[in-house]
Amino acid sequence: MLIEQASxxxxxxxxxxxxxxxxxxxxxxxxxxxxLDQLAELSERTGYFPNLxxxxxxxxxxxAARGDSLDQEELDFASQVDALAGQPQGxx
Amino acid sequence: MLIEQASxxxxxxxxxxxxxxxxxxxxxxxxxxxxLDQLAELSERTGYFPNLxxxxxxxxxxxAARGDSLDQEELDFASQVDALAGQPQGxx
Numbered sequence: 001m002l003i004e005q006a007s008x009x010x011x012x013x014x015x016x017x018x019x020x021x022x023x024x025x026x027x028x029x030x031x032x033x034x035x036l037d038q039l040a041e042l043s044e045r046t047g048y049f050p051n052l053x054x055x056x057x058x059x060x061x062x063x064a065a066r067g068d069s070l071d072q073e074e075l076d077f078a079s080q081v082d083a084l085a086g087q088p089q090g091x092x
Numbered sequence: 093m094l095i096e097q098a099s100x101x102x103x104x105x106x107x108x109x110x111x112x113x114x115x116x117x118x119x120x121x122x123x124x125x126x127x128l129d130q131l132a133e134l135s136e137r138t139g140y141f142p143n144l145x146x147x148x149x150x151x152x153x154x155x156a157a158r159g160d161s162l163d164q165e166e167l168d169f170a171s172q173v174d175a176l177a178g179q180p181q182g183x184x
Contacts, residue, residue, distance in 0.1 A: 029141065033132055040125055049121065049148035056141035 001079040009082050018065035020078055024085045026057045035059060038084045048077050093171040095162065101174050110157035112170055116177045118149045127151060130176045140169050
């Protein structure tokens with residue numbers, strides 16, 4: 001996924017510090033938990049652990065760039081998050 | 093648990109807005125996940141869903157007062173969080 005696609009997919013992309021954040025809403029806590037469990041497995045598979053801020057029916061995912069700007073691996077992780085959330089990848 | 097005990101147990105207690113926040117650190121992601129899963133079960137049992145902000149080896153738990161100040165139910169939830177985290181309840 002490219003930076004332009006990230007914005008189209010609903011990510012807020014910031015330059016300083018370089019990071020991308022997305023809020024995902026769910027209709028029930030059990031849906032939120034399913035998403036969080038899947039994201040945990042994705043993190044364990046990829047070794048990438050985004051900062052997550054969540055309540056009963058929302059999750060804010062923040063992917064901070066390890067370097068000066070977001071790299072391809074971080075952008076690809078973001079599109080995998082979109083896939084988990086059932087959003088078409090790279091499209092809003 | 094009383095407000096004084098909450099501070100002793102490591103909670104930052106705020107008046108406006110009335111909330112209490114605590115950071116818990118873990119030595120591995122799997123430990124973080126065990127805690128989050130237990131906290132999810134506690135939330136489902138009590139119907140209380142604190143705001144959680146976590147990364148690979150830390151969790152920030154924020155309990156916002158539903159009223160003007162923290163009530164006994166919220167303080168009791170906080171001490172159950174302490175118990176899950178293996179901290180002695182109400183003592184630092």
